[in-house]
Amino acid sequence: MVAFCAFDFSLNQKLADGFTRREHYIAAQLPIEDWGYPEFSDSLFTLWQHFLRLNKCRPVGLGNSPIPQSEIQAYQANRRIRLSNFELDAIDKLDLAALAEMNRKTK
Template sequence: MRGNHVILLALIAAHVRAQIKLGKKRADGSSELDHLRALEKSTGKTPPELEVPAIPAGSDYLLRVFMELHCSRPAGGMSISPILFSELLAYQQVFKVELSPFEVETIVFIDRAAIQEMTEK
């Protein structure tokens, strides 16, 4: 099972990183997605950056939990604060769900990949 977990983590992280890259603002204020779509329209060819890796079937709920926690993340001053385990615990209590250690590890991994992508120039 561990090998499958590593593959799942890599696939979800690739999806999250690609989505964040597409949302980044360019110097002109447009997003990378806007730029690539305009390029696609003008050339008739789809840039490879628009081909976002799909998330594995059945793991979309983990991405949803991550996004809910990500959107409620406290401001970290000069850097992006990671999602805390206390926030994961609070999420479980509020929504009356029990995340397995595998699910918590996956959400933490997604968060690390997201922070790394958001902080890259």
């Protein structure tokens, strides 16, 4: 799942022409199955959705920052859910992979 996350975030990398890889694939009407995504288990779809929602809660500032634990707590409280330790650990790993990719493309 971490490889899936890193690949997904790499699609947002701007190329020399100013467009992202994702935009090129969409413009070429390339089917998503041909984009090169790593295998992803359907059983992890809900976890991926939690991460994508939390990803929008990153603090805005001078650089890319991790998802704050306070945002994860608020996310759980607002949705009246309790993420398991496995899910919380997975979100942390996905967050690290996403940050690494975001920092790679800003250099």
